[in-house]
Amino acid sequence: MTWREWKKKLSELLEIPNDVMLNLPRIVLMGNLQAFIENHRGILEYTPRIVRIGIEEGELEITGENLILRNILPDEICVEGMIKTITFK
Amino acid sequence: MLLFRLMNFIIGYVTITVRGEAPEKFINMAAARGIFLWDIARPGEHVMRASIRLNAIRPLRHIARRTRCRFHITRRVGLPFLWMRLLHRRALACGAILFVLGLYLLSSFVWTIEVTGNNRVSSREILSVASAAGLNRGMLKWNLDCSAVEKALKEKLPAISWAGVYLKGTKVTIEIVEKNIPGEKDQSPAHIVAVKEGIIKEILVFNGRAVVKEGDTVVPGQVLISGILLPETAEQEQQAGSESRENQPAPPRPVYVHAAGIVRARVWYEGYGEVPLVEKGERFTGRNVTRVCMKIKDREIILAGPARIPFSRYREQTDVKKLPSWRNLHLPVELVISKYREVESYRLVRDRAEARCVAGERALQAVQEQLPQGARVVHKQLDELAVKSPENLVRVKAFVESLEEIGTVKNFVPEEEPGIEVPAPLSQP
Numbered sequence: 001m002t003w004r005e006w007k008k009k010l011s012e013l014l015e016i017p018n019d020v021m022l023n024l025p026r027i028v029l030m031g032n033l034q035a036f037i038e039n040h041r042g043i044l045e046y047t048p049r050i051v052r053i054g055i056e057e058g059e060l061e062i063t064g065e066n067l068i069l070r071n072i073l074p075d076e077i078c079v080e081g082m083i084k085t086i087t088f089k
Numbered sequence: 090m091l092l093f094r095l096m097n098f099i100i101g102y103v104t105i106t107v108r109g110e111a112p113e114k115f116i117n118m119a120a121a122r123g124i125f126l127w128d129i130a131r132p133g134e135h136v137m138r139a140s141i142r143l144n145a146i147r148p149l150r151h152i153a154r155r156t157r158c159r160f161h162i163t164r165r166v167g168l169p170f171l172w173m174r175l176l177h178r179r180a181l182a183c184g185a186i187l188f189v190l191g192l193y194l195l196s197s198f199v200w201t202i203e204v205t206g207n208n209r210v211s212s213r214e215i216l217s218v219a220s221a222a223g224l225n226r227g228m229l230k231w232n233l234d235c236s237a238v239e240k241a242l243k244e245k246l247p248a249i250s251w252a253g254v255y256l257k258g259t260k261v262t263i264e265i266v267e268k269n270i271p272g273e274k275d276q277s278p279a280h281i282v283a284v285k286e287g288i289i290k291e292i293l294v295f296n297g298r299a300v301v302k303e304g305d306t307v308v309p310g311q312v313l314i315s316g317i318l319l320p321e322t323a324e325q326e327q328q329a330g331s332e333s334r335e336n337q338p339a340p341p342r343p344v345y346v347h348a349a350g351i352v353r354a355r356v357w358y359e360g361y362g363e364v365p366l367v368e369k370g371e372r373f374t375g376r377n378v379t380r381v382c383m384k385i386k387d388r389e390i391i392l393a394g395p396a397r398i399p400f401s402r403y404r405e406q407t408d409v410k411k412l413p414s415w416r417n418l419h420l421p422v423e424l425v426i427s428k429y430r431e432v433e434s435y436r437l438v439r440d441r442a443e444a445r446c447v448a449g450e451r452a453l454q455a456v457q458e459q460l461p462q463g464a465r466v467v468h469k470q471l472d473e474l475a476v477k478s479p480e481n482l483v484r485v486k487a488f489v490e491s492l493e494e495i496g497t498v499k500n501f502v503p504e505e506e507p508g509i510e511v512p513a514p515l516s517q518p
Contacts, residue, residue, distance in 0.1 A: 042117040047131055069129035069139075072120040 023056040032083045035062060038076050043069075051079055061087045101143040101167025104128075109158030112137035118152045119145075143169060197230050200259040200413070207265040210248050215263060218245045224254070224261060227415065233261070278345035278503050281314035281496040283307045287354035290492055297348030307354065313496050316348040317503075345503040352496035355467065358459050360487040362451030364444045367481055368437040376400070377430040386421045400431040444483040445473055452487035464493035 004022065011021035019026050019039065028036040041054035046069065051062045067081035107115050116137065119126055129139045141149065153160050175182050202224065204212040222241030224233060235254040242252035242263070253264040281297065289305045297314040301307060320343060380394030410424040439447070449471040460466070467490045474484040 042121065043113045046113050046116070046129070046137070068131075069116075069126075071125065071127040072116060072129065073125065074120055074123055 025053075025055045025060065027060075027086070029083070029086075032064070033080065034070070035079045035083055035086070036076065037079070040075065040077050043072075043077070048081075053077060055088075059089050061085075061089060063087075097142065098167050101165070101169040102140055103143060103146065103162045103166070104138060104140050104164040105149075105160045106163050107137045107139065107153075107158050107160045108135055109153075109156065110135065111156065112158060114156040115152060115158045115160075118156060119149065122148060122152070124148065124152075138163070143167065196259055198259060199224070199226060199228050199230055199233060199256070199261050202226055202261045202263065204263045204265065207249075207267060209267055210246060210265065215242065215246065215265060218242055219254075219263060221245075226413075230256065230259070238263075275498075276347050277500055278316045279347045279498050279500045280312045280316045281348045281350055281352060282499045283309055283311045283313055283352070283354070283495050284497050285309055285356055285495055287356040287495055289313075289352060289354050291351075291353045293351045295349040295351075296346055297350060299350070301352075307495070313352045314348040314350045316346050316501065318344040318346055320344070348498070350496065351494055353492055354495045356464075356491055356493055356495065358456045358487075358489045358491065360452040360454070360456035360459070360489065361484070362448045362453075362455060362487070363482055363484045364439065364448040364451065365482050366439055366441070366444055368439070369434065371402075371432045371434050373404075374431045374433050377428060380427045380429070382425040382427070384423045384425050389425070394427075398429050400429060402433065403429045403431050405429055441483060445485060448473075448483045448485035449487065452485045453489070456487050456489045460489075460491060461493060464491040466491045 007021055008018065010016075011018055018024055023039065025040055026038040028038075037053055037055075037060065039055070040060075041056065044052040044054050044059055046052075046067075048067050049063060049065060051067050051069070053060045053062070062079055062083060063085045064081050064083040067079055067083070070078035070080045072078075109115065112131075112135065116126060116129060116139065119141075124141065124145045126139045126141055129137065131137050149160065202216065202219070204215050207215060218241060219238055222238045222245075224238045233256060235256060238254045239252045242249065242254075242265075246252075248268055248270070249265050250268040251266040253262075255262045255264070286308055287306070289301055289303050289307060291303060292299055292301065292313065294314055297316050298318055299313070300315045301311070301313050307313065378395055378398065378400075381392045383390045383392055406428045408426045408428075410426070412420045412422060414420070452471065453469065456469075469490070470488045472486045472488070474486055476482075476484070
């Protein structure tokens, strides 16, 4: 059992939300128009068609059209535009 | 979000264009340092656009150097930039300041004084007292002591019972409540005489002696209630006959009083009205235009309203407003407000019954103008005047009978001679 699974078990036992315990990103989607990503690790790539955002383990890829970054804060990103897919890699 | 935008506007923000191999690095580093970026777009391969607050520009240079990017400012928005532009246009700034200053300065004077509520005491008198108490036109607003002026008005003018002085804007309103002084009761000898012809309906005597009775016909000037009270004996003597008067050596003198009473009589009025069967004339169509002009010496500048009057025939009504003159200084500027009301000629054809109706109304209207206040109409009658030759005119005569008070006070000088007191001529006009 990996360290990660231990932590997951522990968080379930203590009823602590997973994103706090495991440092996971919290993603809020507004239909296909807006995506708020909290707890990110910076932008890896940004073009109007693809946005790659670093997260704790791996990266998050958002594809769509006319994507813009509405705002960037040290731990929050808001992506706006026609979102098509969200993929974890 | 609105608050956020407002804050951005106040602080000021710029849109920058970042060029470099990896603009993402630039953005990441800026975000990691707590620099707030928004509206990030990527118009080209190595170009990125973002908005940033003005106070975060300085650390950005360092970030640009470390990420090997270059950035330059493409758009400047916000209050600091507006302020800079204003500093370049000195005259505009000066004008704005002068305007505010002028507005403040001009609104700190008392420009108009209005007196309300006075009937017997003249406004001029009130204003002169107020002026002595320190309220003048053109004085500074904060030098005005309203309560002192009120006090002075109450002290100096005995005819007023209360005075209020209010300052509102540049206008001072003096509100006056006058004392209700009961008038001296007139006690000089007087008769009640008739003012018009009529038949006495009722007579009520407060003081004096009734000379006429109900049902009598009176003519204007006739005494109705006499102010001469004959002693008992004299009255008996008169009833006895004139021959017995010579036997009585010294009849007691009559008493002269101020007669008072109510005398109501039936009075007749006549009124006449005529209406042509075909009527021509001019009337207003209800359409009108208003023109506001500013007149400076002989030049007129139209501020509002059409330059040309769109009516062929119209009546003009002009109202000129002038600025108050000060000392010998008259400003040659006036505001002329003209109202143009369109008129049209009309031709109205009536049938006889309709015309009679209108003529009757006109005749009654003519009577109504003669009727005094408080008259009660008892009876009215309309007669059409028939003329031999037929004409395009309906003539109607109105007869109105009204019940009204016809008595009025008329002073007289009592006759000094003790022997002769003749009530007889008093009952005759």
